[in-house]
Amino acid sequence: MERVRDVSELPKAHLHLHFTGSMRPATLLELADKYGVRLPEALTDALTGGEPPRLRATDERGWFRFQRLYDAARSCLREPEDIRRLVREAAEEEVRDGSRWLEIQVDPTSYAPRLGGLIPALEIILDSVDAAVRDTGIGMRVLVAANRVKHPLDARTLARLAVRYADRGVVGFGLSNDERRGMARDFDRAFAIAREGGLLSAPHGGELTGPASVRDCLDDLEADRIGHGVRAAEDPWLLQRLADRQVTCEVCPASNVALGVYDKPEDVPLRTLFEAGVPLALGADDPLLFGSRLAAQYEIARLHHGFTDAELAELARQSVRGSAAPQDVKAKLLAGVDEWLAAPAG
Template sequence: MGALPKAHLHLHFTGSMSVRTVREMALEHGLPLPATLTDGAATRFDISDSRGWFRFQRLYDVARACVRGEGDMRRIVREGALEDGAEGSRWLELQVDPTSYAPFVGGITPALEIVLDEAAAVSRVAGAAQVAVVVAASRMRHPLEARTLARLAARYAGDGPGAVVGFGLSNDERRGHAAEFEPAFRIARRAGLASVPHAGELLGPQAVSETLEAMAPDRLGHGVRSVEDPRVLERVVAAGVALEVCPASNVSLGVYDVPEEVPLRRLLDAGAVVALGADDPLIFGSRLADQYETARTVHGLSDAELAGLARASFAASRAPAEVRAAAERDIEGWLGSPG
């Protein structure tokens, strides 16, 4: 799948690290790591109750604690772009909450500027994916903090590599109410940023409906459970809201028991715009190319359908026109290549 050009729209900053990287950072800073972060295998959680999510969040927090300064932050951006580029990603929208790293670099503004500066720099490296940034607030924190982050994101809004192109909302979607975050998304939309909140993974179609109403999303992080209510799925399709579907994380988090249950085919058959994502490769044990391979081997998608997913990923992105045009030409070339 490395030869198929694609855009990657659902990748979290800390979760994008490789096992080797988190090991080396932990060693440098004298921090212990659990075996689940060092063996490279996908970890299974049961998010049907709060303990399952706590286990996931605790593991993520342990990895995030290894990121202790500018050098670590730049390394994550650079390695993410190079690793994505090696498996065919032309465009990466990396999601980051700068509050997590602010204590080590002097505040949320320097934290975001470091990520943006490295994104611009690595985008000029041959073979790397071009990188833009989605600033993400957390449902676990007060909605006023989301407004602060939206204003920060708006200051750095732009087009192309090294710019903020979207504003998101992540973490446990069972916390907080969608309407409470509407003012933050209004700020982001006024700045021209894409609205890309998480919804419809831990909660069902009602949460998707509430998110559609409160945040006017361009994309939904996950959104897979919209299939549970045909009326909600129809709304998603009619509004042209793209779904960032991350099959491996859906299974690892216990949303579905086995890969076959992920409703990728049902979403596509309903006319939904789907962009595959890897979410948190460090924890879920697979990167973007693996999601495409799952689409082929588990869900039976043909080469033409895989090419359709790749096209949809660019269509749902904020990639510049020239990046999209080159990708379209090369997707056609991939389809026409032997084997």
């Protein structure tokens, strides 16, 4: 058997991790018990050692089931100490998987009602990130995400808030939830506000719908990165455009299979994107629901797509280059990737 290097020791950046979805299963069970929340059976089964829930999110009913599980988990985050715990533990998990830079994605409106409002919620999150950076040594920033199913005016409010806190650790602006709902162009003004404030544009697209949603993110939202973007593989012209513009796609293989976008790990078009020259940043999306964290995504690339250690190193480099990390941090991480690859395998 070929000797290979440990992907958990490969320095990398994680650019696609949702806030509630980053929670440890044991933490969610403890918080549910603390607040007397009865979690859906599909969720408790998965959290106590069963298989991750299989959700056909490619249809409306399946997406509703996924959202119901996510909302149940989010309802257990009620106090500032819960937020601090989630962020600290997420950082610890990232360090364990070799992540040296994390951009965690959050819609603060989801937590505002229990944390005293929109501004206090974001400040608690940012304070928690600062504490986690001090405690773990990881580089960590926040990407504020609007919700496609809410009114575009709400997105503008969030964009202005994100810009206001750009000097406190907010580095980007996203758009999440069911991409079949809400046209990208409806949110163009919010993204213009964010870009004018110096934030990265990183909307979701090309997961539940096809290449057109990726084109919309490029044309209407001037995306620097695409959350997912895998369906771009169905359009050679779009692949070329992403490669030419070096727009990073945040590909989440385990999530794609768990949500029914593809049937098997080997069906995710990692090779197609990689060989077309599209920059990739592997992501775990929602490990709480999908059962695997960042290093496991690199293992999927190795085991199901035949990526060599040199190619895995290049994936790590692409994740770093696509991040909002300062140049000196990027240089240090890229040097670390070279060191990993230069070390003996096994």
